[in-house]
Amino acid sequence: MRKRIPTLSEHQVTPEGQYLSRRTLISGALATGVSLLSGTSDATSPTGTPLRATRNSTLSVSVPANSWDDITSYNNYYEFGTDKADPAANAGKLITHPWTVTIGGEADITGPIALEDLLKPHALEERIYRLRCVEAWSMVVPWVGIPLADVLKRFKPTSKAKFVRFTTLNDPAQMPGVRSRVLSWPYTEGLRMDEAMHPLSLLAVGLYGRTLPNQNGAPLRLVVPWKYGFKSIKAIVRIDFVERLPRSSWMNANPTEYGFYANVNPSVDHPRWSQASERHIGGGLFAARQPTLPFNGYAEQVADLYRGMDLKAQF
Amino acid sequence: MLLGFLPLAWLIASALGWWQWHLNADPIAQVTDQLGLWALRLLLITLCITPLRHATGWIRLTLLRRPLGLLAFLYVCLHLTLYVAIDQGFNTAILWDDIVKRRWITMGLMAFLLLLPLALTSTRAAMRRLGRRWQTVHYAIYPAVLAACTHYYWQVKRDIRPPLVYATVFALLMLLRWVRYRQKAR
Numbered sequence: 001m002r003k004r005i006p007t008l009s010e011h012q013v014t015p016e017g018q019y020l021s022r023r024t025l026i027s028g029a030l031a032t033g034v035s036l037l038s039g040t041s042d043a044t045s046p047t048g049t050p051l052r053a054t055r056n057s058t059l060s061v062s063v064p065a066n067s068w069d070d071i072t073s074y075n076n077y078y079e080f081g082t083d084k085a086d087p088a089a090n091a092g093k094l095i096t097h098p099w100t101v102t103i104g105g106e107a108d109i110t111g112p113i114a115l116e117d118l119l120k121p122h123a124l125e126e127r128i129y130r131l132r133c134v135e136a137w138s139m140v141v142p143w144v145g146i147p148l149a150d151v152l153k154r155f156k157p158t159s160k161a162k163f164v165r166f167t168t169l170n171d172p173a174q175m176p177g178v179r180s181r182v183l184s185w186p187y188t189e190g191l192r193m194d195e196a197m198h199p200l201s202l203l204a205v206g207l208y209g210r211t212l213p214n215q216n217g218a219p220l221r222l223v224v225p226w227k228y229g230f231k232s233i234k235a236i237v238r239i240d241f242v243e244r245l246p247r248s249s250w251m252n253a254n255p256t257e258y259g260f261y262a263n264v265n266p267s268v269d270h271p272r273w274s275q276a277s278e279r280h281i282g283g284g285l286f287a288a289r290q291p292t293l294p295f296n297g298y299a300e301q302v303a304d305l306y307r308g309m310d311l312k313a314q315f
Numbered sequence: 316m317l318l319g320f321l322p323l324a325w326l327i328a329s330a331l332g333w334w335q336w337h338l339n340a341d342p343i344a345q346v347t348d349q350l351g352l353w354a355l356r357l358l359l360i361t362l363c364i365t366p367l368r369h370a371t372g373w374i375r376l377t378l379l380r381r382p383l384g385l386l387a388f389l390y391v392c393l394h395l396t397l398y399v400a401i402d403q404g405f406n407t408a409i410l411w412d413d414i415v416k417r418r419w420i421t422m423g424l425m426a427f428l429l430l431l432p433l434a435l436t437s438t439r440a441a442m443r444r445l446g447r448r449w450q451t452v453h454y455a456i457y458p459a460v461l462a463a464c465t466h467y468y469w470q471v472k473r474d475i476r477p478p479l480v481y482a483t484v485f486a487l488l489m490l491l492r493w494v495r496y497r498q499k500a501r
Contacts, residue, residue, distance in 0.1 A: 066340075074340035082474035084339060135472065137341050182474050253473055272417055272469070274409065279402070285330055285342045288404055 044069055048210030053124035053144045059200060060128035061297070066139040066282050068208055074281065075215045076133065077234055078183055079168065079175040086177070087215035094174050094235070096219040105165075105240035108156035115219055119205065121154070122146040126209065127202060127223075132264045132296045134228035138278045143223050144206030149197040152239075157193070161241035164196040165189070166222055169235045183249045189233040190246035190260065191224065194305055200225055200298060203236075226298040228262045259315040263306065264296035268315050316379065319386040322353045323393075343402050350394035355467060357387035358460050359484050366491045381437055384456070388434045395427055419469035422462050429459035460485055 046068045065071075077087035099115040124144050132138045152164065170186035172178050178185045195201065202223040205212060212218035217234025224231050230250050240246075250258035257271050266276045277289040295302050326346055329336040339345050361383040368376040403409050413420040433453055435441070442449050464485050468478040 070340040078473075084341075137344070139340075180476075269416075272419060274412065276409075279341060279343055281340045285338070285346065286401060287343070289402070 044072070046208050046210055047213060048206070050210050051124055051144050051206045053126045053206065053209060055126040055128075060126070061130055061140060062128070063130075063140050065128055065142045065208075070281050071139060071141055071207060072213045072215060076135075076229065077177075077215060077217070079170075079177045079185075079187065079235070080215065081177045082182060088213075090176055091214035094169075094214045094218070096214065096235075099219045099237075101220065101236060102238045103155050103240075104238060105242050106158045106161040107241045108158065110155065118151065118220075119146065122150055124206070125202075126206075129200075129202070129223060129225040130296050130298075131223075131225065131229055131232075132278060132292065134230055134258070134262070134270060134275075136270075136273055136275060136278050136292075137281055138290075138292075138296075139281045141223075142208055143202060143204040144209060145202040145204035145223065147199060148201040148203050148222070149199065151203055152196060152241075155241070157241045160243045162193055163242045163244070163246055164191050164193065165238075165240040165242050165246035166191075166233045166236050167238035167240070168233055169237045184252045185249075186237075187233060187249045188246060189222070189231055189248045190242075191231075192245075192305075195224070195302075198302060198305065200301055226264060226295040226302045228264060230258070231262050261306075261311075261314050263302075263311065263315075264292060265294060265311055265315065266292040267294075268312050316382055316386075319357060319383065322349065323390070326350070343397065347394060347397045347402065350390050350397065351467070354387050354390035354394055355460075355463050355481055357383060357390060358456075358463060359481065359488065361387055362456065362460065362485070362488045366488065366495075369495065385434060385437060388430055391427055391430060395423075419466050422469060423466040426459050426462035426466055429455045429462060433459070457489065 073088050074084045075087040076084065077091065080087040080090040097115075100112045101115060101118055102112045103110050124146060126142055126144050128140060128142045130138060131141050166189050168187035169175070170178055191201070202225075204217070204221050204223045205219060207213065207216055212221065217232075220236045221234040222232045222236065231248075245260060248258070248260065250262075251260060264275075269275050275292055278292045280287065280290050293299070325336065326338075326349055328334065329338045330342065330346070361380060364376050364380045364383065368374065399405065399410060403413075414424055415421070433455055436445060436449065436452055445452060464478065464482045467481060468475065471478055
């Protein structure tokens with residue numbers, strides 16, 4: 001049974017039209033020098049091809065989404081550099097069409113599949129999800145995508161498929177960041193089969209009703225809203241069904257700081273900072289922190305997946 | 316010397332959204348980071364003065380040392396204020412937790428505590444009162460910058476290249492002093 005996300009009502013969400021007019025207001029504020037209060041950067045117009053998608057209200061939160069500018073200018077995407085501004089500056093040259101995803105491992109149907117063929121049987125949904133970065137900041141993002149479970153089932157995973165491993169493109173010619181060994185390339189991430197099959201797990205192709213900008217993981221990325229942002233792998237080129245727990249790039253980089261589950265958990269601190277609160281992006285220079293919610297506010301839907309587990313040990 | 320105020324002016328202009336400047340999506344983190352970086356840069360520039368004077372023989376360079384050091388301390392204070400007042404909102408429980416649990420915060424606070432007496436004894440009156448001990452007190456700049464470099468190194472998430480650059484500059488400046496000390500001892 002699907003459960004409704006508590007506390008919020010749909011009318012609070014910012015539709016794109018209204019969001020645009022709000023941005024115009026903010027540009028006016030910039031001119032008069034009061035952006036200190038709004039904390040919004042220069043306005044840029046949304047890019048990308050418009051997509052036809054229906055909002056999934058049941059699985060969307062009803063808090064205002066962050067601006068296009070904030071979502072597309074502040075990214076962790078080390079393939080394009082380690083600074084938050086690097087992806088927006090460097091990802092423009094990435095060629096996302098044509099794009100092929102290779103399905104492998106413990107499934108009846110495997111092999112390469114063109115992105116269009118991967119998406120064709122599915123209706124696009126808009127889902128407004130909270131995003132919580134492991135660095136203790138958060139956003140609300142209106143994604144467009146398809147349920148991961150629906151895609152995975154098409155390939156008929158076998159009984160040996162216990163985990164799903166995702167792999168990002170690793171192309172030094174297009175991705176300047178992979179020339180340095182800051183992480184083990186290609187970037188890999190994984191989910192347990194039941195996590196991957198959860199209705200909240202999304203394969204995203206769009207943002208604000210348009211195709212994803214490159215810095216946000218175009219053309220195909222994962223979104224797992226109850227986990228820290230680094231789990232939501234970008235520019236996916238491989239999906240493998242595997243029997244053993246896959247090691248992710250961040251687990252390789254620092255196993256004491258980044259675990260396989262990476263569920264948002266205010267009571268388990270990162271070794272170097274508290275995870276109890278977060279800075280919500282868009283609040284400006286004087287915004288107070290807000291408390292971080294267990295499973296990023298999705299506890300009602302996902303806590304059952306982890307029943308009986310010690311979440312301090314399996315972080 | 317006035318150039319040292321430019322980063323601060325730039326941050327204020329960005330915060331106010333003047334001209335095409337603006338802060339990024341997480342302004343608290345950005346301003347805190349930039350203030351910390353400029354504090355460290357100015358501390359390292361301050362440490363360059365004496366070796367430069369030795370190399371050039373230009374005595375008047377020493378006049379720059381105090382204002383540069385105090386300017387660095389201004390950035391340190393602003394950096395600390397942003398973290399304490401704005402990011403953590405004076406929440407003493409969280410601040411105490413950070414200080415005891417997180418070694419990079421401990422190290423940052425240590426750098427501040429080492430620099431504080433140097434700023435307080437930077438006046439002519441203090442120099443007169445302390446006499447020869449003044450120099451001894453002000454050797455604390457070395458452990459303070461070491462603590463600042465370590466604070467930065469322990470803070471970064473993954474990309475340790477930038478903090479290593481600063482640590483290397485500090486190591487070179489210390490090496491110059493050691494070489495000179497050895498030459499004088501002989």
